[in-house]
Amino acid sequence: MSAEKLIDPIHQFEITKLSNIEIAGLDISFTNSSLFMFLAISATMLLFVLGLSKRSIIPGRMQMLSELSYNFIANMLRDQVGDQGRSFFPFIFSLFMFIFFCNFIGLIPYTFTVTSHLIVTFAFAGLIFIAVTIIGFVKNGFGYLRIFYPSGIPIFLAPLIVPIEIISYLSKPISLSVRLCANMLAGHSILKIFAGFIVMLGFLGFAPLVFLVVLYGLETLIAALQAYIFTILTCIYLNDALHPDH
């Protein structure tokens, strides 16, 4: 392999078709992205099926892990949204586990990181945005529009405040999706570049190798952190929709 071929940090994000499926002119081929989404879901299922099959009072490692993740999300939802958020727990929990496993599976060499594609994260964020808007209107009626005009603001400031609030509202799904995608993309590119340095430098390669180990630790932290941030922001948006007065 030539040196140029070794350092191609973008190559890992390429989508390849694993099987060609075309229905009514729509290309719905099974790609490597679909495969790793499927793997992330399987990993979540496996964790819970294996972890909760014993149901012992003193939990084993797997049971502990599944119970901890359940408690973690349940507490987060209760702190952020309150009791009203209970009915959204299945969605929030699946969202967290899916992103968490996508991020972590992506850290294994030769795998594909689903969340490094903006369209995937934007599909999530856009769906959450639309859902939250609908929930807001259903729960509050047209009173939900008050979020664009906070109380206690003089009327002559309204032409300035209302557009700012609308832009701020519309920017939510963009910041939500770009944050997750950019973190994954940047992290994996840097890992690849430094891995390339090791090969290029030969014997001196131990210096970037040490750095790579540290970087991998950081990336592991970021993978968990970004899943956490994505979920907690979803909770915050949900809270805004359910209680627009706060």
Added chain:
Amino acid sequence: MRSPKMVDDKKIKSLNQRIQKAKENSNPTLNNPPRSFGKVMKIVVEIVAAMAVGLVIGMLIDNYFETRPIFIIIFFLLGSCAGILNVFRVAKSLQKN
């Protein structure tokens, strides 16, 4: 459904005590690094996203009325304000935890 294995109360009690002890001994700042670290990680995107939204809205209006670049400028400035507002809000809501 399998019934849970019966374990005597003494064992559970001692386990609870040990968990309590371990919790007291552990460092609280080490337990939740995401909260302090996360605040820093997420704030820049907030400004950029709001600016981008403002810019796109301005461009759409300008293309429609052919008044380029008046609305781009206005909405870019409004977008910047919205970005700063977003940062302020996110920081405040995260501090609540």
